[in-house]
Amino acid sequence: MKTLLQKLFLISVYLFLYIPIIVLIVYSVNKARFSLQWQGFSTQWYAELLHDRELWSAFTHSVLLGICAAVISTATGLFACVQLFLRPKRKHQRRSLFAILLLLIVIPDLVLGVALLLLFNIFAILLGFFSLLIAHITFCIPFVVLTINSRIHTLDPNLYYSALDLGATRTRALTSVLLPLLWPAVVSALLLCFTLSFDDVIISYFVAGPDFNILPLTIYSLVRVGVTPELNALCTFTFLLSMILVIVAYKLSRKSP
């Protein structure tokens, strides 16, 4: 009985999460352009999508940016967390670091976007891929630190020091002892960062340049005329691609002993 309730609860949560996606998919084959009433089946939007060069370049740019931002911010955040964790005496550094990170989370996205735009002008950084990358890494790092920190505190620093005592090099101790224990948090952080970067509209709005278009901004501008079914088609495609990737990754991880 308990497990039935459990299963029901899990299923309803997933339903709640996925119903808007299903709606999205259905409307991508709806003949109507503006209305949200069903007006017949049609694949014309997928045909339009295939020929839309701008949307595809925006998509690949966003994926690239997301991966770079996620990897760099997770690595940086992980390093910072580990360093602070292993040196509990450095209270002053830890306090000030956390203060800045807290500040970054608390500042509204809009304000951070505007402030970064002003900053880039002072440093004469041209708006484009690198301005976006710096901005994305900046707002991702606090999330990385929060996620990894909530896990790192359950560990015992002596694990690391015992490994060193037993003859391991610093790198070996890090990668073979601490990293496996932190792995779920690291993966969570990577996924979180990629999601944040791939979907960020507000900050990117201010720091994006003319020659590196990204998907959220392209969508935001198209939304002005109403969500075109072509966008629904693109989102359906993204969704199916992600599902396939996940299933493949899962099957591969199953195979390894």
Place this chain on the structure above:
Amino acid sequence: MKTKPFSLYVIYGCLLIFGFVPFLLVAVTSFLSNDPNNLVTLPFTFDNYIELFTPLFGKVFLRSVLISLITTIGCLVIAYPFSYFLVRSKHQSILLLLIIIPFWTSSLIRTYSLIAILKFKGLLNLFLLKLHIIDQPLSLLYTNFAVISGLIYNLFPFMVLPIFTNMERFDFRLFEAAKDLGAGKLDLFFKIFLPNTARGIISGCVLVFLPAMTLFYIPNVLGGARSILIGNMIQSQFLVIENWPQGAATSMILTALLLVLLFIFKRKGNEGRS
């Protein structure tokens, strides 16, 4: 461990430049005067802050806090048992990934899908009418209900991930040990499970409450731009009425408010533990 942590200094430096300096810029701007042709100008003034201490703006702050609170509690109530079932399940990784995948499709588009569901001629109304639960369609869109639903929907993984990563380290053998010592079900939960997962709860609440206060396009789209929250107000101040100093001042007040709330939260958390 006598070597200087060079990498730490680098990280520190970068965060200082790209995190702290923008904050300083905002702080300085909040004390400048408005000049629509050049965005900001001297003289320094306290006017921007004084103008904000009126009942009108106070109402906006209160409404935002209330809606963010409801959103956070809503997320927590669903995410906590959800994480528990996830931790106990055998298919953790794929279940977790299934939560994240929807969020790789643009949140803007998913919010517009919510419109298709909540509209007057939308799917929810269609569904409820067909089942004869109601006989007139409900006007759900452009209300606070729609805004809260949209916020919970978009911020849900931010609550799940920290709680999950924290809960995953919980040693369930503690339950066995406690039962042997005669603890009841309620004791197991309140005295053992809850305190040990508190850190995850706090992280999750922080990651949800803060964006809930400052996101503006969800309340804009689902609320019909009628109920203005702080995020909308700041957006309007910067981009519509072009009063950057006032926008900066509102942001500073919001930042101060949130920091105060966080310290109270942390204090309570520390007291509880001792």
Place this chain on the structure above:
Amino acid sequence: MKRCILIMLVLLTISSQTIAGPKVVNVYIWGGEIPKSVVHKFEQDTGIKVNFSTYDSNETMYAKLKSSRKMVYDVIMPSSYFVERMRNQGMLTKLDKQKLPNQSNLSKPFTNNEYDPLNQYSMPINWGATGIFYNREWVKNAPTSWMDLWSNEWKQRLLMLDDSREVFSIGLLSLGFQPNDTDVSHINEAFKALMKLGPNIKMFASDSVQAIVIDGDAHAGAAWNGDAFKSNMENPNIQFVYPKEGFVIWVDCLSIPVNAPHVEEAYAFINYMMKPESASEIARIEGHATANAKGKALLPRSTQDNPIVYPSDETLKRGYFQRYVGQKTIAVYNYYWERFKLSF
């Protein structure tokens, strides 16, 4: 991991090299005004690559331009009253008419106007008017004037545009004043009138208006004639009225900001958009009224005669071009707009 970053950086530099061509123009305009098909035709015919980005409000475009030290954009699309404002501040390049021969295709009413006499700083592309739309499925007594919207029968049924000048124009016109009024006491009265209208307003929206209108989430309200025209095509119950008291006309124009990096390409782009074929394609796809006479002549007869998107000259006499009212007055408008929006 370091190797991964290195590989990514190499890929990035390679990809950016292949994307960048010899000739480029950076276009930053309103979303939903110029369709991609026309931009692609331009690229094919001239060999100039277009870096296309959009904004959703004049104020955002203005803020981005003001806070950039080096000008990145070559072509922008300010609305009429912003052309006036930016021209006064020396932000726009004075156009060399010799490089824009296609301007002879423009409709007469748009060749010499109050906001930019003789089009020295801008070239009009699309124009529109704000009037009243209503849905015949839900509305028995069609509104014919702005005053009609204040009646109690519209409680929580109206759509209003999310724009301070537009909404205040409605308030001012309903009281018999003009939309470009600078008299503070008139604006105050308009504010009080709008506060009375508040309970009737269901939502504010300037984009995705068609979905709201067509599916009946709002039964009536203010809308642009282009949006009403497109909605009417999909749902014939949607009707549009040019109110008795008058209405606001806006014009979206292409301009070249001062210190643009690719000036020649900018001229080529603007000139191409004024070709009759380009103008008619823009009008056909986006649904706005075109300021281009030769382009309009290429549209189907039914569109040219459609009173929603191309009203008669008689009707147009009641229209007022949206003008820049000066920063002092704008500050007054902004003050009341903020209080109006926060009162809900």
